Amino acid sequence: ADSVTLQLKWVTQAQFAGYYVALDKGFYKDEGLDVTIKPGGPDIAPEQVIAGGGADVIVDWMAAALAAREKGLPLVNIAQPFKHGGLELTCLKETGINSPKDFPGHTLGVWFYGNEYPFYAWMAKLGIPTEGGPDGVTVLKQGFNVDPLLQKQADCISVMTYNEYGQVLDAGITPDQLVTFNYLKEGVGMLEDGLYVMQDKLKDPKFKDEMVRFVRASMKGWKYAEAHPDEAAQIVIDNDASGAQTLDHQKYMMKEVAKLTAGSNGALDPADYEETVNTLLSAVSKENPAITKKPEGAWTHEITDLALK
Amino acid sequence: MIWLLVALVAWLGGWALNVRLSHSPAANTRAVGLLVPTIFGLTLLLVWQGLVRGLNVPMVILPAPTDIAVKIGASLPTLWTDFLQTFVKGALSGYVIGCGAAFVTAVLIDRSPFLQRGLLPIGNFVAALPIVGIAPILVMWFGFDWQSKAAVVVAMVFFPVLVNTVEGLNATDKMQRDLMATYSASYGQTLAKLRLPAAMPFVFNGLKIATTLALIGAIVAEFFGSPIKGMGFRISTEVGRLSLDMVWAEITVAALAGSAFYGIVAMIEKAVTFWHPSQRSRA
Amino acid sequence: MKSVAPVLTIVAAIIALWYAGAVWMNSQWVLDQAARAKKEVTFTQVVGETMNQKRPVLPTPHQVAEGLWQGVFGQKITSKRSLVYHAWVTLSATLLGFVIGTGAGVLLAVGIVHNRAMDMSVMPWAIASQTIPILAIAPMIIVVLASIGITGILPKAFISAYLSFFPVVVGMVKGLRSPDGMQLDLLKTYSASPSQTFWKLRWPSSMPYFFTSLKIGAAAALVGAIVGELPTGAVAGLGARLLSGSYYGQTVLIWSALIMAAVVAAVMVGAIGAVQKVTLKRMGMAR
Amino acid sequence: MKDTVNTAPPVIAAQGLGLTFQTSDGPVHALKDVNLEIEKGDFVSFIGPSGCGKTTFLRAIAALEHPTEGTLQVNGMTPDAARQARAYGYVFQAAGLYPWRTIAGNIKLPLEIMGFARAEQNERVERVLELVDLAGFGKKFPWQLSGGMQQRASIARALAFDAEILLMDEPFGALDEIVRDRLNEELLKLWGRTGKTIGFVTHSIPEAVYLSTKIVVMSPRPGRITDVIESPLPKERPLDIRDSREFIEVAHRVREGLRAGHSYDE
Amino acid sequence: MKDTVNTAPPVIAAQGLGLTFQTSDGPVHALKDVNLEIEKGDFVSFIGPSGCGKTTFLRAIAALEHPTEGTLQVNGMTPDAARQARAYGYVFQAAGLYPWRTIAGNIKLPLEIMGFARAEQNERVERVLELVDLAGFGKKFPWQLSGGMQQRASIARALAFDAEILLMDEPFGALDEIVRDRLNEELLKLWGRTGKTIGFVTHSIPEAVYLSTKIVVMSPRPGRITDVIESPLPKERPLDIRDSREFIEVAHRVREGLRAGHSYDE
C-alpha cells in the first residue's frame, strides 16, 4: 500500500471525523492507502510541517494557506470538504452588545496564529479601529478556551459553532443570554478546513494518483460520518490518545460539523474561493498582510475531478 | 557546497583563534574576555548561515542569520514595544516581586525548623509543577495583561531563590557560629553580621538561575492569552503566519536581553561576594 | 521521618487556604449566574455551589483528589484514560532526556574546567541558549527533526535534554572548581596528571554539587518532556492532558495532571536523593 | 566584685565532668571525670598531647559543647547563663576571621554586637592592632595575610572588648619566638592590669610555666586531668625569670606529667 | 656563601630571587633578592617572623609559585621540571586532608598517583601511621580527629613515598613538646638513613638548631634572608645535645638574627 501522512490543524476531535472514519472503516485501505493521521495543536503550523516534509497533505484554513503561498510556500487546495465556515464571535448580551455597531469600547477575544485574518477583514469592513480607545475595540489574543467570556475578561470571544459555542452553553449560559455573529453571514466568511498539498509534488503522477484515492476515501468517510454521527463520534474518541475527550461533546461536535460539510462533495466551489480572496484583500493593512495580491494557481480541480468521477 | 565549506572553515578558524587568544598573556583582560565569546558566537552564526544556504533550508523552517538581521533592522519599533511589554512589565516586575518575596520568606522561616522542614519539601514539590500547566491557570486568574505574566514569573522564581537562600543561611561553618555564640549575639545580630553575608554566594546562585527563568516564564505565559503585543504574542502569532524571520528576531532580542540581565546580576554578585574563593583569583 | 508532622501541618494549612480560595474565586460565577436568572442567593448557597462546579476557576481539593483517584485507580493502567499511562509516557521521555542532558552537561563542564578556550567561549552562549523560550522553538525542533526522519520519543527527549543540561553545566563547573588552592597544590607537588587530578580530587569534591545539579536537572527534564509533548499534537502524556484539559475547560483534568507531574518529579528527585545519601555516606561526607 | 581570694566562689568549677561524642563508629570519650576549680584572676594553662580534650574542655566552659556527665559552673551559673552575660572572650585554634570583613572590620565585630559607640570602636581597633603588631593592616582582607598574621588578628579581636574570662586555644601556635615572647609579656601585663581570668591552651612547656598561676596537665583516651600544678612564681615576671630555679623545677614537673600521659597509651 | 668543599651541583640554587604579589591595593614584595644554595643531603630550617615569606619561598621551590625576578634551580633544572620528576614531598602549613578519604586513604593518595602496587601501598600506610603514632586511626575520617592528629596524618602522607626533597611548612606547630621531640628524633633518623634534602619551616629556635645543618633566618617587608648559619653540630644528635655549648651558641645567634629582623620594622 502507498503511505500517506495527513497533518491535521488541531487535536483529534470530530472536526476531523471524516478522516478518522475513513481510516477506521477501512476506506483508505480499500483504496490501497496506508494513511497516518498526525494530530495538530496550538503550536503546530501544518504549513511548516509540510514544508519540512513531515506530511504529504494537510488540513488548513484557506486564509492561512494563501498567506503561506505568498510567503513562498506553494500550497495548493486539492479538495474542500467544508462548504461553510463555523467561525463565530459570541458576546454576552449583558455587556450591551446587540449588533456590530455596539463593538466600540468593548474587548474582543480573537484567535491569532493565522486565524485572525477574517476578524481584521471584518473590522476593516466595519471601519472600527483595533487599537482600543472609546471608538475602537480592544483586542485580546484569546487562548484555547472560553474562559475569558465566563470570567468576563472579554465581552466577546471567538468560537467555533461545533466546539467552543457548545462549551459556553455547557457551562450554563443559555443561548438567549448570548448574541452571536457568524462571519459568513457578516460577509467576511472564509473557507475553512480544506486539503492542501505542495504544488510541485502534483507534477508527480504517482503522487497525484495517491491524492485522488485519498480524497475519494476521505469524502466517503465524511459522508459516512454525516449519516452516522454517533458512530463517528465514538470513532474519534477511540482515536484520541490523550483520553481526555468526552463522548457527549464529540457527538455535539459531529452534529454541528455535519452541517458545515453537508453542502460539499469535496470539490472547491470557485465562487467561495473568490469570496475568500476578496475578503482577504479588503483587509490588507501593513500589520496584517495576509495577502497583497490575487494568488494564482492556489487551487485545482484535477484531483476532485478524478476522485468524484 | 561552497556554503558548507565556508561553514567548516569558519568553525575551524574561529576555534583556532579562540584557543590562541585564551592562552595568550592578554587572556585575563576584559577585552579578550568579551572578544572570545563574541568570536565563538560569530562562528556559530557563520556555520548557521552556511548550513541554511548550503542545504537550501526553506525560510519557513529556518531563516538565515542575515534574514533575521534584516528583519530586526526593519522592525525596531515593534521589537521595542514587545520588549517593554514582556521584559520590563512582565519579567522584571515578576522577578523583583518573586525574588523579594522568596528572600523575605526564607528569612522568616529561617527561625522555625518546623516551618523549614514542612515548607521545603512542599516547596520542591511546587517548584516541579510545570509552568506550561500553571500559565493558563494564572492567565485565567490574573487577566490577559502583564499582571498574569508577572504572576507566572513570581511562581517560577520563588522556589529556586527560597531554596538557595535557606541553604545559604545554613552555610556558615561551625567556628564562625561559635564565635557569635561566645559573644552571646542575638538572633538578629547573627543574621545580619554572619549568616546573611555568608549566604550571599548562594542567594546569587538563585538570583542568576531566576534571571533566565523570569524571561522564559513571561514569554511562555503570553502563549496562553495576551494583549496584542509582547514577545511571546509575537512569536506565537508570527509562527502561524510563517514569518519565521520575525520569530527569530524576537528570539534574538530575548537572548540578548536575557544574557544582559544575567550578566548584570553576575556583576552585582562579583561586587557583593568579592571575598568568596570562587570570585578571587589566588592561583 | 522528623519532617512528617511539619509537612502534614503545612499540607493541612494549604488545603484550608485552598478551600477558602476556591470559595472566593468560584463565587463570582455563582453570583453572575444568579443575577442572570434574577435570583437571590444566600451565603451558604454560594459556598455550597462553589464546592462542586463543573468548570471551577479553582477546583476544590476534593474535586482534584477525585480526579486523581479516577485517573490513577479508576481504570486499567494501560487505558488511555489512566493517568498512570500518561505519566509513564512522559516519564520515559523525561528519563531519556535526563540521561542525554546530564551526560552532555557533565561532559561540557569537564571541557569548560579543563580548556580555557572552551571556558571563555561556551559559557556565555550556554547562558544565552537558556534565555531562548523553549516553547517557541520546540515546534521547530520537532519539525526539523521529523524532516530528517527522527520522530517518536527522541524529539521530546532532546527538548527535555536541552532544559536539563544547563543546571548541570552550571552546578558541575562550580563543583569541579570547588577544590581549594591547597588541595590542588598538593596534587601539583605529586606532579599528578590532569586525569589523576580529575578523578582523585575534582570529581570527588564535586559530588555534593553533582547531586544538587541532578535534582534540578531532573525537574527541568520533566518540564522539557511536557513542553515537547505539546507540539507533537498532544497525543499522549501529561502535557497532552494539560492541553486537552485547557481546550475543553476541564479544570479538574488540568489540576490532576499538574499534581501527577509534580508527583513524578518528586519521585525522581527522591530517588536521586536516596542515591546521594548512600554515596555521600560512603565518602564520609554525611556527618 | 569580690576581691577576697579564698572565700569567693570559684569562677569556673567542674565536678565529675564528662563529655562523650557519639560518632558513627562508637562513642569517643573526649573528657572523663574532670574536677577543677579556677579562681577569679587565675591564669590557667592546659597542656597535653593532641587529642586529650583541651579544646573540648575550653569549649565546654564557653557553653559551645554540653557536658554529658557531671556539673560545670561559671560564676556560680551555668555556662549558658554566663555566656548571656557576655563573660567570654574566645580565641579559636584556627583564626576564623570572616572573609567578607577587613581585619579592622573583624575586630570591630564584637564591639558592634555589644553596642560600643562608633568612636570608641575605632579607638579600640587601633589600640589592639598595635598590640599585636598589625598596625596598618586594618584595611586588608583576611586572605591577604599570612597564617601568623591572621592568628594575631584573631587575638586582637578577643582582646578588643573587656571579657571577664579569656579563653585562648593555642593562640600563639603559628608565631615565632620573638613575637611570642612579646605577646606573652603583653598578655601578662594585660592580665596584671585587669585581673581577668584566663584559660590558655598551649603546647609549649616554657610558655605554660611562664604565664600561668596554675598548670593543668591532661592525658588522652579518655581525656582527663593527670596533674594540676600551682605555680610558685610571683605575679611580676620578667622574661629572665625563665632561668630561675623555681621555673626550671616547675617545667620539669610539667614535662614529667606530659611524658606520663604519653606512656599511658603505649 | 659557598663554603662547602662539595663539588656536586647544589640541589636548590636561588639567585637574586624575587616574588611580588599583585593585590588590589598595590604590590606585596613577599621575597626580594634571595640568594641561597642548598646541597644534597642538607637539612635547612627557615625561621623568621610571620609574613616574612617562608611559605612563599617553599612554594616557589615546589613550583607552586613562580618567581617574578631572578632564577631558581632545582637539581639543575627548573622547579617545574623537577616536579615532573616527582622530586617533592610537601607538608603544608594546614593539614589539608581530603575530607572524603579516610586517614589511610589520604596517605594512599600519592602512592596511587605514583603507581605503587596495592600490597606495597597498604604496607607503607601501616608503617607511616605507626611512625606518627596514629596506628589504628586509618579508618577514621579527618574531621573525626583533633587538629594535632590531622597534622600528623599529613606528615605521614608526605613520608609515605620516597621524595628526594622534603619540604615541610611548620609541620609540628600544632603538636606538644613530647610528640614533637619524638617526631624530631624520627625525622633525624629518617634523614640520616635516606640522605634526603629537607627544607623545614619552624618558629621554634631549639627545633631549628636541633634539626638543621643550615639555618636560614628571614625578615619581612620585603621578605629577605638576613642570616645563614651553618651548624657545627655533628650528624648524630641525641636529644641532650641541646644542653651543649655549641647548641646554645647557635641558638643565641639565631635569636639575635630574629630579633634584628623584628627591629627592622619598628
Ligand SMILES: Nc1ncnc2c1ncn2[C@@H]1O[C@H](COP(=O)(O)OP(=O)(O)OP(=O)(O)O)[C@@H](O)[C@H]1O
Ligand atoms: N565533633 C567531634 N566528633 C567526634 N569526635 C570529636 C569531635 N571533636 C573532638 N573529637 C575527639 O575528641 C577528642 C578530643 O579532641 P580535642 O579537639 O578536644 O583535642 P585537643 O586536646 O584540643 O587536641 P589538639 O591539641 O590536637 O588540638 C579527640 O579524640 C577527637 O578525635
Ligand SMILES: Nc1ncnc2c1ncn2[C@@H]1O[C@H](COP(=O)(O)OP(=O)(O)OP(=O)(O)O)[C@@H](O)[C@H]1O
Ligand atoms: N596570594 C597572596 N596574595 C597576596 N599576598 C600574599 C599572598 N600570599 C602571601 N602573601 C603575602 O606575602 C607575604 C609573605 O607571606 P608568607 O605566607 O610567605 O609568610 P610566612 O613567612 O609563611 O608567614 P607565617 O609564618 O605567618 O606563615 C605576606 O605579607 C603575605 O601577606
Ligand SMILES: Cc1ncc(C[n+]2csc(CCO)c2C)c(N)n1
Ligand atoms: C493557537 C490557536 N488558537 C485558536 C485556533 C483556532 N482554531 C481553529 S480550528 C479550532 C478548533 C476548534 O475547536 C480552533 C480553536 C488555532 N487554530 N490555534
Ligand SMILES: [Mg+2]
Ligand atoms: Mg585543640
Ligand SMILES: [Mg+2]
Ligand atoms: Mg607560612
